[in-house]
Amino acid sequence: MTAQLALLFSTLFCFLLSAAASPVAPQQYPRRTENGLHLPLTRRVERRAGGLTGAIGLGDFVDVTYSFLATIGGVETPLVLDTGSSDLWIASDACKDCAASSVPLFPQASFSPAGMDVRLLYGDSLTGTHAAGLIGTDDVSFAGLTIPKQYFAAINDTDTNVLATGCAGIFGLGFALNSVIWNQVFAATFNPSTSSPSPRAARRLVPNYATRFFPNLSNLLSPSSPKRDSTPDTAVLTRAVLASYAAEGPALTRMVATAALAAPMFVITLQRNTLDVGGNAGVLSLGELPAGVQASALTWAPVRGYPGALQAPADSPNEMYPIAWELFVDDVFLDGARLPRSNLSSSAIALSALVDTGNSLLRGPADVVAVLNARLGAGGTFPCATPHTLAFSIGGTLFPVDPRDFAAQQVEGSLDECVANVVETDAPVEGQGYQYSWSLGDPFLKGVLAAFHYGNITYPSVDPPRIGLLSTVPADAGTLLQSAIADAVKSNGGDVFSATTPAPTGVPVAPGSGTSGVPLAPPPVGKIGGDGGSGNSNAARPAIRASWVVVLVGAAVGLVGLV
Template identity: 50%
Template sequence: MLIKWFLLFTLLHSIVGDGAAAGEGLHLPLYRTERRRVVKRDSGTAAIGLGDVLDVTYNVLVEIGGVSTPLVLDSGSADLWVISDSCRGSCTAGVPLYPNRTFQEAGMDVHILYGDSHTGTHAFGPIGKDRAGIASLSVQEQYFAAIIDTNTTVLETGSAGILGIGFPPISVLWRQLLQAHLSTQPPSIQQRSNHFPLPRTSTSPFPSFDFLQPHNSRPQGHYLRQVDSLRSSTQVIASFGLYGPLITRMIQQHLLTRPVIATSLQRDTVDIGGNVGLLSIGALLPGISDDALTWVPLRAYSVAEGGLPPPIETPEEVYPLVWEIPMEDVWFNGVKLQRSKLAPPNITLSALIDTGNSLIRGPQDVISEIQSLIGSMTFDCAQPQNLSFQIAGKLFPVDPRDFLHQTFADSVDFCSPALAVTDQPKLGGTGFLFGWSLGDPFLKSVLTAFHYGNLTHPSQDPPRIGLLSTVPSNAGDRLKEVVQEAKEGDGNLIMTSEAAPSGTFLATSTGVGGVPQATAVQPQQPPRAPDTSSSSQYTSLSHLKVLHLIFVTICLCLPFI
């Protein structure tokens, strides 16, 4: 811990202490790719570009109430919320906020919690509904939270809220709206207070379905889970289409050709380029077929594991909670790592696929083993590190350029791994069962397809994830090249930032597996002079350093959101 704080203090000193350098107004060009406007490919598909703020957040333009604004794309949660123009406190933003003029309030507030028990953050505001959409697809009367108070960092990272693309059962909004609805219906289902424990990762809190327990079977005093007394109904499952998240409601309303979305994440630090930042809705990415992907089933949670109770009419149904897939092993620099001894041995190894997580999170003892193999908390930036995850019999490596971030400003002698510790899985329906959370460093290296399947009857079309590794064979050599270029320059690995574009990127080439590629920075080209007629094309180096400090703070000390 002392080493972590020393690294943070040193970087802070290098940024804020060098006033002369900051005052010189040095600039880095914001390399752009050619874009085209979003067009509807057919009646049930759409595509839109993803923004990237220093590889910390990836956002997408979402239209709510006639206003388009970038929201964080988050597969680790399922709630839609946007900061409203009624926000109180520090709500200065360079992005549009939600105007309340068309907001239809539901008569209740929501308090959404993130972080952990020591560094929890929150978003608070009224629940209501309005028209919402992405690209050419939209739905009427979409429930969301118009946030008026938050201490999250979304505004600082170029977004105005969060678009959760997870399943309805982990949606705080869905549970609260459903609970309020059931409280007015016979038999005597009693509404409970909206209290959710602070989660210990950047995902949503582990959901509670206690409100589905008949009132006459609830014990007095401390609640003890009685699995047999929890019951769902067709009405509960049908509410997915009424109160559920935006993407799942599009599926329930048959707006999509297929119940699938696919993402590829671009790289805005170290070596700008890589995969095109793109979100495809209702289809895979252009040029990618199902056969090219490795498809992996999701973990389904039984009632005993804390999952959503099935309807009485179809008791065989078992529902997923999050985008969680089985995993066989973890490899680092050719060494197969030991399984964590901190997790219960009867829980199978699995990982959450989380676009809202800027790091790779794992068990404390395994992360410590990786650090011991590295040799210290930091390593030579020019030395490629190879972390791979074995899934469905295949190795999916993390690109060495995405495994690291620069530790000290103006020096590429030391880099830190994009790793953090996460909580261990828990038995008995008290927590999620995954031991790893594979965030953006993994997802920049893997094209990912999220197949929802049949939301109400998953046995008929099971949910699954498709993966396609996109790491080029020369990734390690490319890392060495960009580090050498930084040493010959100002000592900083290149970085840039661009909020969500209004259209898809027009790729001029394809990479591994035929994945569309972003226009890469040409290292032999000298930096362009600032263009005062288009200042938005450039971002000041000092400003990027400040944002990078936020990133390092997150990496060393805090969960993301």
């Protein structure tokens, strides 16, 4: 009997030892917790020599933007995930230039038209592109939710690169005031006497960001505007704007306005894809932070409010409303040395940056970018194995761009010449349009966990909109860059474009945590406390209302650039 027990315990011990040494089974996604949804961002890669499918982390050279699958009008298709804009659009089967695309197109015959055309503009004065079509409504399903009768655009003309990358459109995650579609729909509803408003009916374009939409609701205030009571027109307009968000706003704004999320927030982590596989799983979280990440660990920066963008309510006259996910920046540093402030814009403009998942690069003032390139080397080139660190001081905390995301190989087969993933853009003009100088695209976002909190959309002063950042760049990122370059030389003859790491079929459960304590695959948790968690007025909200629930699998797709 003793021998049998000894054998039993020996067998059990070996089994446990074997289990401990075995890789952890992949966690299934999408995952729904008490307060939110968490989805891995996966990638369908379009490579130069054929296709490749898998999760993010493939080492492919077109690692520039991210998307997920959404169903519109019964058609499931990938859409670019874009925090830099607020409009939802999908290419329709009426688009003549879209016929060669391999992605499913929206059947315009099933469209519920709103009787309005729209022309959406992207980029800046150097890189502007457009997407034009019809405004209408249909049910939209994404990230485990169904949004009924969502306004969007069925596009029949575009010169963007979206379709060339395997996506069918763009899903904007910005604020309602920044939505061209909402502006037009609201203008027609608020002032019906303006029949079939043109795309310019509620917009104002300024010399800087010549292709960027910037809202102007003041033209809706005229002697012919409808007065529903004896209050001034501005008060009527403000109440109508805020009341419209629940039914007419962009998708996430509607979710916030109807308390469909436990907390009015979404969180994005992006996996690195070039030179070396990144430390974080690419995850989109709705309604809460990923498990194991406390709000107190993030640096929370206020989102810029624009005075006059929307008249403040009479009972709270000092309100300023946000237009875009734009945060303030203390300073910018290259390899520890501060870069000068731009001389192309007024010193009275507080330095700020747009946080933009739809931007494949980092963009800054032309004179500052020129200084940056001069410090890097002749012609802005440098050996690919030389790590450089571009860092942004935000809220008193330095957030570096990982050297593996900062550098871009300029010539295939040669690692002697890399350039920075930084280009110039328009400088802001005081009091005209957007005031940000920098655009922080995917090279920055792949080195942070970024939480976008809408706050109180009616009274921002009560619960301000904010962005929380947690750096995921490891302390030895420079060494990791050199190691990745050495591996590329050994295996590909000096061509990091071809350096590929096999993709996993799912996101593994982390026994501990990933880089800088960010979990690779968050297990379910309850509510999150502290600033940036559930929010002042949202703690008692249901996590996801049943009327919005469907299921989605996310997908990330490389994009050579929206613009």
